[in-house]
Amino acid sequence: MSDSAESLSSLRRALGLLRLVGATDAGGIRLKDLAEQAGCSQPTAHRALQDLAAEGFVEQIGKRYRLALDFFVLAARAGQAGGLRDLAKPVLLRLSATLTDTIFLLVRNGYDAVCLDRIEGPFPIRSFTGDIGGKVPLGLGQGSLAILAHLPEAEREAVIRFNVPRLLDRGFLDEAALRVALEAARVQGWVNLNTGLIPGMAGLGVPVFDAQGRVVAALSVGTLADRLRPERLAGVVAILKAEAATLGAMLNPFDPALRHPSRSLSAVS
Amino acid sequence: MSDSAESLSSLRRALGLLRLVGATDAGGIRLKDLAEQAGCSQPTAHRALQDLAAEGFVEQIGKRYRLALDFFVLAARAGQAGGLRDLAKPVLLRLSATLTDTIFLLVRNGYDAVCLDRIEGPFPIRSFTGDIGGKVPLGLGQGSLAILAHLPEAEREAVIRFNVPRLLDRGFLDEAALRVALEAARVQGWVNLNTGLIPGMAGLGVPVFDAQGRVVAALSVGTLADRLRPERLAGVVAILKAEAATLGAMLNPFDPALRHPSRSLSAVS
DNA sequence: ATTTATAATTCCGTTATATGAAATTTACTG
DNA sequence: CAGTAAATTTCATATAACGGAATTATAAAT
Numbered sequence: 001m002s003d004s005a006e007s008l009s010s011l012r013r014a015l016g017l018l019r020l021v022g023a024t025d026a027g028g029i030r031l032k033d034l035a036e037q038a039g040c041s042q043p044t045a046h047r048a049l050q051d052l053a054a055e056g057f058v059e060q061i062g063k064r065y066r067l068a069l070d071f072f073v074l075a076a077r078a079g080q081a082g083g084l085r086d087l088a089k090p091v092l093l094r095l096s097a098t099l100t101d102t103i104f105l106l107v108r109n110g111y112d113a114v115c116l117d118r119i120e121g122p123f124p125i126r127s128f129t130g131d132i133g134g135k136v137p138l139g140l141g142q143g144s145l146a147i148l149a150h151l152p153e154a155e156r157e158a159v160i161r162f163n164v165p166r167l168l169d170r171g172f173l174d175e176a177a178l179r180v181a182l183e184a185a186r187v188q189g190w191v192n193l194n195t196g197l198i199p200g201m202a203g204l205g206v207p208v209f210d211a212q213g214r215v216v217a218a219l220s221v222g223t224l225a226d227r228l229r230p231e232r233l234a235g236v237v238a239i240l241k242a243e244a245a246t247l248g249a250m251l252n253p254f255d256p257a258l259r260h261p262s263r264s265l266s267a268v269s
Numbered sequence: 270m271s272d273s274a275e276s277l278s279s280l281r282r283a284l285g286l287l288r289l290v291g292a293t294d295a296g297g298i299r300l301k302d303l304a305e306q307a308g309c310s311q312p313t314a315h316r317a318l319q320d321l322a323a324e325g326f327v328e329q330i331g332k333r334y335r336l337a338l339d340f341f342v343l344a345a346r347a348g349q350a351g352g353l354r355d356l357a358k359p360v361l362l363r364l365s366a367t368l369t370d371t372i373f374l375l376v377r378n379g380y381d382a383v384c385l386d387r388i389e390g391p392f393p394i395r396s397f398t399g400d401i402g403g404k405v406p407l408g409l410g411q412g413s414l415a416i417l418a419h420l421p422e423a424e425r426e427a428v429i430r431f432n433v434p435r436l437l438d439r440g441f442l443d444e445a446a447l448r449v450a451l452e453a454a455r456v457q458g459w460v461n462l463n464t465g466l467i468p469g470m471a472g473l474g475v476p477v478f479d480a481q482g483r484v485v486a487a488l489s490v491g492t493l494a495d496r497l498r499p500e501r502l503a504g505v506v507a508i509l510k511a512e513a514a515t516l517g518a519m520l521n522p523f524d525p526a527l528r529h530p531s532r533s534l535s536a537v538s
Numbered sequence: 539a540t541t542t543a544t545a546a547t548t549c550c551g552t553t554a555t556a557t558g559a560a561a562t563t564t565a566c567t568g
Numbered sequence: 569c570a571g572t573a574a575a576t577t578t579c580a581t582a583t584a585a586c587g588g589a590a591t592t593a594t595a596a597a598t
Binding site: 278279280300312 | 573574575576577584585
């Protein structure tokens, strides 16, 4: 629906190339394939890549292109999306120290939840979100589900409509199960999906609300199933909720980022 | 030397704008200032920003622009120099669990060492490298020094020549002290610079070699000086070296990234 | 080593598109 | 409710982005 209209500006095209380079794994990608996938001529791709490389976004290793470390550094230095990450850092550190488990900070981005930060606990964790920068469809995983559950009705429905096929594709919840889980999340105020999607793993997510009561993020814990048995669980929930409240209270209620929530949706390609 | 020649391609200009947006902190930056700093007209900046926003690299909050999450997501993938980050993850986790200290994974990038990943220990650590994505001149800090010490002669000399002034600027080692430290690092095979540059802190770094014996990274530990007293130190060294060996063994000897080491130097701006 | 094939890079005439001045709209500020 | 400054849109112009074709480099095969 979005890309059917042909001609893009040269900049859009170049950014598309950058994205394609990013989609490739460590080995890099050849100019030929890049041009083909982007649907532009080889000389065009070549020139764009030269510029991208000159600006330090891409590096050319032999005949292959891949994202440059400078790009990584640039992002790391950049004012972290909304300052949320910086604000949340002490919260994550406290949680990590208190719970001795892996802690995630997730935010919504369009139809996905993105891992903004994470602090590793001593146990090896497998999670859907993966590392910082990782993405999961909203609804998959505890934190992700916590966010989805507390979105305003209209947005939530839009996301569900869009995501159900994606979830099915990945072989997870169907719509009915998803709605049950969402309802449970809403009444409980936290998520503890023990669907056993990852054997031996368990997790727990709580939403973070700003002063207007909008969900802006989720905190979650990932750990071994053993470590979330009933007696410990209640305590962990309490601690997580307390920290989520703390974090929420730190959010500037006048942050203009929260005034145009629809934009983030429409920005999805 | 690089930007004195005027006309840049429109792409370069747009990427410059992106960089400027990134240099701003969470509050964002106005179009006016952006155009001014970039040295282009307002309409030009405007259109570029619209495209950047349409591709999800930048978001417009009210009248201010800032980096969007997509940018961070993409950048997170840029850390993958040779997939090293993913490969190293279990190693870092093991080290963190075994040593209960903060663990760093550093790689070389031009004249700098970049922190590719780090796992927080329970002790509050101050380090030069700082957080993930942080940079230090090669030679400053244990891991960074470990890398420099094991570079091939010619490259090492080039880096030293370039970095000595930078190190002096920051008030640290002079060339003589640096060379002594490098020699020690080479014979010992690990670095334990107790220069007391950061009071109360201590660290320890070991190089990671690939199958051809080239340094590709360093593992290091940062902790309280107390925790690296002689009796514990030997054990920590042994563990670090063992993990460095494990990691090295996992590296694909045919990674093309390692075949053109000179490029990474010349790519420095 | 020599040849062959495939991809990367450079050239160049054409045309699309990026550009900035000026005009218009929008949103702040006193 | 003005008055002002910035953000957008419009538009004619010139530029620089485009792809076909030619050239060079690189890899594969014999």
